[in-house]
Amino acid sequence: MDAEQDSARPVRAGEELNVAVLETYLGLGSIMGVSQFPGGYSNLTYLITIGERDYVLRRPPVGAKAIKGGHDMGREFRVLSLLREAGYSKIPEPIAYCDDEHVLGCPFYVMERVPGVILRAQSAPKLGLSVETMQNLSNALVDALVELHALPIEPNLIQLGKPDGYVQRQVEGWHKRYLTAQTDNVSAMTELARYLTDNRPLNHPEITLLHNDFKYDNVVLNSELTQIKAVLDWEMCTVGDPLMDVGTSLSYWAEAGDDLFRKSFNLTWLPGNLTRREVADRYAERSGRDVSDMLYYYVFGLFKNAVVMQQIYGRYKQGLTKDERFAGLLAGVRALSAVGVKALETGKL
Template sequence: MNSQQDSPTVVRPGEELNKASLQAYLNDHVPNFGSITNIAQFPGGYSNLTYLLNTENREYVLRRPPFGAKDIKGGHDMGREFRVLTMLQNAGYRQVPEPVIFCDDESVMGCPFYVMARVPGVILRAQTAPELNIPVDVMRRLSEALVDNLVRLHALDIQQTGLIQLGKPEGYIRRQVEGWHKRYLTAQTNDVLAMTELARYLMDAMPPENPPTLLHNDFKYDNVVLNPDNLTEIRAVLDWEMCTVGDPLMDVGTSLSYWAEAGDNAFRHSFNLTHLPGNLTRQEFAHRYAEASGRDVSNLLYYYVFGLFKNAVVIQQIYGRYKKGLTQDPRFAGLLTGVQVLSAAGVKAVEANHI
């Protein structure tokens, strides 16, 4: 299973940490922290930077904003990420990394950062998971465990735990739909008729909001750490950057928008490993969620279509930057296809009235 471990590698040039300054700060503020014997960097992700700190006592993970991120308003909020982890631990939700310390003293590293305990395990990626030949029955139980974990998150009492302070649930759906449509128009490069149709549908068919819960907002296989000896056991849920409170079906819709099935377009298969044999179908995911949560999911089509629209906008934003010459990465040249594929899937779902 080691091929699937998220392995840190050498730190990228220009993204090094000030080891001496970091060591002095952590010695002063974390009991028994120990000497840092090695610093490595996790290569994945396009947002915050993530490092592995080895000490003689244990392994830690450090998160910091990208270099030059000070100008990005509202993004890369290290204090908020740390607070979310702390609040979840206090709420009795144990499947998160243990938060260790948050530092907003920029004299230490030139930016706010936080440290958490490392959760060792396996993260399944769409590109490499097929090589593992995971048995069908294991895949089935793992996909069920993923749904059950989302149900558990949505069952947390946001009032009693104080998680309510992470967002403003009233009007959440409308803000999301209008906000993502605005982002699309700002980044638009080509006329994609399906995107226009979906934007109109999302405004016209907007449902009344369900009672709010905590939302992870990016709940999928590659954001969970699994026990390498038992792949059906979720050790931790990662990436709480977009966590907020609102209609829980918005979270379900986002998860389903990543949930490619065997018959879906190859581009969609690159999002997730849910097309592999044994996984629940989207309909089975919805049914299990409804059974376990007691929520009415009869209107889930709307939320699924919103998830597809949102993912298409994110892809359009990346493609728009490429078209403007703001990034030279050749991987981005063909991303317009992704916008077309996801928006077409949304239109097809609306016409068929089926997720």
């Protein structure tokens, strides 16, 4: 299996690390190399080689201070530590966290690198993945989310959030984030915000751990593509209604008939993958949970992803990042919100 799709590249201009200061701070030995993983639109992720060991460093993007409550490196490090304490093994070992901005100019943390394959939508069509492989992986991804939701949240994981009123706070919070970052009038976003506010489900009292960004490119697979070795990117992990997690995953879950923009999110459109409806049904079967309100959670996931794009586009428009990938994200906001409106009109995931 060619894992080149997740290889690190030279560090992008303006996102370099002070290697000498970092080496002194970590005290793990001489840093032999620093490169950058090019994927993702949120936090910046680097490969740090020290001797014969590889580490991963995560830091917020340039200009992230403008986003209140986002890109919390200390919290993500704490999540990994608490998951270790809870006996969950499918995570990288957390190594160090630094909140002294004199070191790299921002908070950051370092964890071990879990070797393996990360499948990304841009490269997946070139890998010749079989229908059987994708079918097995698709099922495994849903089952891994069910496994996460089955973790006991007492006594440690419960401290990661405030489950009471979780759905209401999420809807209100993401709507406020959108209004703060808004640069253009997108009527579909207004329509979705109104729907989410007025139609909140009231019959899901169960509380579980939530990853809140669960998708193919946030898991590390073994080289045979038969096993999930680790789950990554715990920045938004919390506790609350588990169907919020499923809805977010469905919002990334492109199907064969979806537009090219949505297909750029995930490799779920390749032959063999479950459909969104089949994902919801398998989750219901494996977890025993009622998913009759899943349309609401799916629409929330689309709205949330659109807000994230709006935030990133806003930073780009302000000149806080020069990454040209961000220039077209306003079109993404329009596209995802339009998908949400269509889902409400048709009643289909």
